[in-house]
Amino acid sequence: MPSALPLADPAPLDGVLPASVLEGADERNFGVYLHVPFCRVRCGYCDFNTYTADELRGAKRADYAGQAIAEVEFGGRVLASAGLPERQASTVFFGGGTPTMLPAVDLISMLGAVRATWGIAEGAEVTTEANPDSVDAAYLRSLADAGFTRVSFGMQSAVPRVLATLERTHDPERIPLVVGWARDVGLQVSLDLIYGTPGETIADWRASLDMAIAQAPDHVSAYALIVEDGTKLARQIRRGEIATPDDDVQADMYELADARLVEAGFGWYEVSNWARGAEGSPALEWDRFASRHNLAYWQGHDWWGIGPGAHSHVGGVRWWNVKHPAAYAERMLAGQSPATGRETLDPETRRIEGVLLRSRIREGLPVSTLTAAGRTAVAALIAEELVDARAAFGGSIQLTLKGRLLADLVVRRLLDE
Ligand SMILES: C[S@@+](CC[C@H](N)C(=O)[O-])C[C@H]1O[C@@H](n2cnc3c(N)ncnc32)[C@H](O)[C@@H]1O
Ligand code: SF4
Numbered sequence: 001m002p003s004a005l006p007l008a009d010p011a012p013l014d015g016v017l018p019a020s021v022l023e024g025a026d027e028r029n030f031g032v033y034l035h036v037p038f039c040r041v042r043c044g045y046c047d048f049n050t051y052t053a054d055e056l057r058g059a060k061r062a063d064y065a066g067q068a069i070a071e072v073e074f075g076g077r078v079l080a081s082a083g084l085p086e087r088q089a090s091t092v093f094f095g096g097g098t099p100t101m102l103p104a105v106d107l108i109s110m111l112g113a114v115r116a117t118w119g120i121a122e123g124a125e126v127t128t129e130a131n132p133d134s135v136d137a138a139y140l141r142s143l144a145d146a147g148f149t150r151v152s153f154g155m156q157s158a159v160p161r162v163l164a165t166l167e168r169t170h171d172p173e174r175i176p177l178v179v180g181w182a183r184d185v186g187l188q189v190s191l192d193l194i195y196g197t198p199g200e201t202i203a204d205w206r207a208s209l210d211m212a213i214a215q216a217p218d219h220v221s222a223y224a225l226i227v228e229d230g231t232k233l234a235r236q237i238r239r240g241e242i243a244t245p246d247d248d249v250q251a252d253m254y255e256l257a258d259a260r261l262v263e264a265g266f267g268w269y270e271v272s273n274w275a276r277g278a279e280g281s282p283a284l285e286w287d288r289f290a291s292r293h294n295l296a297y298w299q300g301h302d303w304w305g306i307g308p309g310a311h312s313h314v315g316g317v318r319w320w321n322v323k324h325p326a327a328y329a330e331r332m333l334a335g336q337s338p339a340t341g342r343e344t345l346d347p348e349t350r351r352i353e354g355v356l357l358r359s360r361i362r363e364g365l366p367v368s369t370l371t372a373a374g375r376t377a378v379a380a381l382i383a384e385e386l387v388d389a390r391a392a393f394g395g396s397i398q399l400t401l402k403g404r405l406l407a408d409l410v411v412r413r414l415l416d417e
Contacts, residue, residue: 011319011339015074017082018344021315028301028315030087031293032114034068035307036099036107037325040134044167044236045194047228049309049323050097059325065106067332068306069113074337075304076117079314087302088119091293094128100135104142110306111146125149125292127190130178133170137181144185151182152190152221152291158211159204162197165242166225167232172211179215190219190291195257196250197225198243205253206260213264218276218289220266222257224250251405258401269362270298271404298357300350308338316345352415359411364396373416386410 038061039050051059080086092114094107107128114120127150128143140151157163158172175191182189191212195205212220225245227234236242258268266274275289296303305312308328311320319342322328331338345353351369358365367375378397381387386403387410403410 009342009344011337011342013336015078015337015339017078017314017317019083020344021082021317022084023315025084025087025302025315029090029296030118031091031093031296031301031303032072032089032118033293033303033305033310034092034094034099034110034114035305035310036064036094036096036102037308038064038096038101039098040101041167041169042232044165044232045225045228047231048097051325057324057326059329061102063329064325065102065110067329068110070332070335071306071338072110072113072117072304074335075306078337079118079304082314084314086119088121088124089114090121090124091296092120092124092126093293096129098131098134099128100130100139104139104146107143107148108146111148115147120147127152127291127293129154129192131170132174132178135178135181137184140178140181140187141185144187148187150188150190150218150291152192152219153178153182155191155208155212156194157197157200157204158208159200162200162204162208165197165199166194175211176215179217188218188289189215190221191215191217193220193222193257194225195222195253196245198237198245202249202252202256205256209257209260213260219291220261220274221272222254222274223272224254254405255401258404267362268404270294271360271399271407295361298361300354300357312339316350318343318345355414356411359397359399359414360407362398364391364398365414367392367395367397370397370414371416374414377413377416381410381413 035049037050039052042050042052092111099107111126120126126148128148129152131154153175155175156166156168158175160172163170163172179189193208193212227237227245233242237244261274265276267277268274269290273291273294277289302314303312304314305321307321308325309321309323311318319339321338322331322340328338354369355365367378378387378392382389382392385400386406388398388400391398397414399407399410
């Protein structure tokens with residue numbers, strides 16, 4: 001974990017960036033994240049920055065696209081006046097919340113603003129997250145026609161009892177339908193799964209993996225259920241109404257996921273993410289189906305995060321926006337930056353963050369980013385089969401399957417804590 005906190009700066013209302021962001025900018029890609037902070041109902045486990053209709057305190061969903069477009073235009077001005085080279089967006093990602101609660105025209109006009117402001121690179125990856133019950137065939141066709149290339153569905157589980165514990169509203173029978181519609185219009189498909197829900201058996205989890213694999217998606221994310229403070233799930237667990245997720249069961253489920261996905265022709269490229277492309281297949285396959293947007297976060301590239309609570313990073317400067325949609329609307333109406341806090345990472349903090357993020361991805365962490373003490377730790381990590389020996393001799397720290405299960409421990413030892 002970082003030993004020193006980043007230096008905190010006030011977030012200037014004009015968003016102006018320091019000259020330090022120019023350093024190395026040519027070597028960094030640029031991506032855009034657009035947050036859509038709305039959900040029909042809140043799932044019991046979720047602490048994402050999202051609001052149901054009666055939590056909006058006067059903010060209107062119908063006004064949101066206009067405000068987000070205003071921030072895109074504001075971002076265009078800030079980056080240009082910092083003197084950064086013109087970089088088209090190589091990835092665009094609509095996340096939430098539930099982006100697909102907005103009419104397709106709203107997402108399309110937000111994407112249009114990104115295109116008009118920064119341009120969208122040839123072959124860019126343009127993704128939206130979607131709940132399986134919030135899209136139909138016509139909706140997906142409109143997105144594909146407008147330049148979206150990928151959709152990530154929150155499937156979570158194939159088992160109604162597990163979905164009920166998670167308070168998910170969709171019927172699992174809808175998964176083949178929505179995936180079919182996405183495929184028909186040429187969108188790449190990713191499925192999100194959650195494992196380790198209290199009451200979920202290994203057989204339930206196997207059924208979810210089998211159903212996901214049967215859809216022939218291009219990409220699968222599998223997340224261990226995390227009990228976030230302040231959620232309804234945390235309260236239910238505290239009151240003894242629901243059991244605590246069991247770490248050992250979650251570890252078994254992770255191993256099962258990796259085995260089933262590898263067998264089905266997927267390979268891991270980040271601890272919780274697998275892309276189509278068998279082990280040992282040419283790198284090109286991985287590039288095609290891995291989420292390039294998420295890889296850019298782990299690799300320390302630049303991105304502008306639009307919307308309430310969104311985080312941005314440009315050249316070691318990181319900032320985050322006001323959380324509530326009503327506060328965000330006020331800032332955008334006043335023509336001010338929606339950022340509420342900002343920090344400039346010193347070189348040592350950037351190095352530590354690089355270790356934290358890059359050790360989780362398959363391409364691995366260059367040994368050269370470790371201190372002498374961190375390098376000394378590597379031999380023991382290899383002996384304990386947490387780090388791959390061959391990759392380490394080639395200069396890169398890559399987790400083994402056992403290492404992926406204990407990724408936090410490996411990172412602590414690489415940082416010599
Ligand atoms: C913003 S949501 C995805 C979009 C959409 N709202 C949905 O839920 O289908 C991103 C993903 O994070 C995962 N997630 C959210 N909260 C989680 C938690 N507490 N533990 C594990 N995974 C979580 C879920 O798999 C979810 O699909
Ligand atoms: S639908 Fe997605 S973002 Fe909304 S509450 Fe559920 S998990 Fe969270």
